[in-house]
Amino acid sequence: MKRIALTLLLGIALPAMADRMPLPANTPASFKNECGxxxxxxxxxxxxxxxWQRTVAGLKDHFGTDATVDGPAQQEISNFLQRNAGNAGKVGAGGEPPRITQTDRFVxxxxxxxxxYWKDPRIKSAANCEACHQGAADGRYSEHEIAIRELRR
Ligand code: HEC
Ligand code: HEC
Known part of the structure; x- marks a missing residue:
């Protein structure tokens, strides 16, 4: 009985941790508006x-666009990203300029x-998370919610 309970617990808890990555409840509106x-x-x-610190510092020349954030919102976004950043040992460095898609964890x-698939016209870029992850806007990255049929397990 105990073993069944443990198996159930692990079976539900482990994948849920890896494939759920919603924005924290206290995410400032400025982050969603300016960075979304x-x-x-x-x-x-x-x-x-x-x-993240380097990303915010380089917003004026952000992947060929000007993504400058004016006023107190920049500090608010910066603080938010610093507070909720990933563990360096688990994520790895994102290169120059920093890209999520270049980190060890993403790879x-x-x-x-x-x-x-990264070059597929339906996707265009590895950074286009929603093209493959139907639930990305809500932080859901489960292998069961992959939009492109050939990529589904
Ligand atoms: C004016 C449009 C624009 C705005 C606003 C913008 N970005 Fe970007 N961002 C881009 C473009 C274009 C790319 C490159 C996408 C690609 O390579 O497919 C990018 C890429 C990125 C990447 C790298 C993605 C990857 O892993 O390849 C990060 C991180 C990022 N942006 C963070 C931010 C943050 C944080 C903000 C808010 C402060 C922001 N962006 C606002 C246009 C924008
Ligand atoms: C070309 C399609 C594609 C794109 C674009 C893509 N992914 Fe994925 N991603 C996948 C597939 C397929 C898997 C499942 C791999 C597996 O389970 O072996 C996956 C797995 C993941 C996982 C792990 C889920 C788990 O169960 O552990 C995370 C987190 C994730 N992706 C985040 C992202 C983010 C964030 C982006 C955008 C920066 C992104 N992905 C872009 C196809 C894609």
């Missing part, structure tokens, strides 16, 4: 504090995705 207008408001735990989680 061109792409998904990425989960802060997917980059290290150091990489490890996507090892089974064939290279051709």
């Amino acid at each position: 207008s061109c792409h998904l408001a990425f989960p802060p735990a997917m980059l290290t504090a150091n990489d 490890r989680k996507h090892r089974e995705v064939a290279p051709k």
Whole structure:
């Protein structure tokens, strides 16, 4: 009886931790508005504090766009990202400029995705999380909610 309970507990708890990455309840509106207008408001735990700091410092020249945030919102976003950043040992560095998609963690989680999909016109970029993860806007990254049929397990 005890063993059954433990198996159930592990079976439910473990995947739920890896594939659920919702924005924290206290996420400031400024983050969703300013950092979710061109792409998904990425989960802060997917980059290290150091990489978020460099991202915010470089917003004027942000992947070919100007993503400058005016006024107190910049500090608010910066504080939020610092507080909720990922553990450096688990996530790994994102390169220059920092990319979630270049971290060890992202690469490890996507090892089974064939290279051709990152260039597929339905996807275009590895940073286009929602193209594959139907629940990404709500922080759901389960393998059961992959939009592209060939990628489903
Ligand atoms: C004006 C549009 C725009 C705004 C606003 C914007 N970004 Fe971006 N961001 C981009 C573009 C374009 C890319 C490159 C996407 C790609 O390579 O597919 C990008 C990429 C990124 C990446 C790297 C994604 C990856 O792993 O490849 C991060 C991290 C990021 N943005 C964070 C932010 C944050 C934080 C904010 C808010 C302060 C923000 N962005 C606001 C346009 C924007
Ligand atoms: C080309 C499609 C594709 C894109 C784009 C993509 N992913 Fe994934 N992702 C997958 C697939 C397929 C899996 C399942 C891999 C597996 O379970 O072996 C996965 C797994 C994951 C997992 C692990 C879930 C778990 O159960 O542990 C996370 C977290 C994740 N992706 C986040 C992201 C984020 C964040 C982005 C955007 C920055 C992104 N993905 C972009 C296809 C994609």
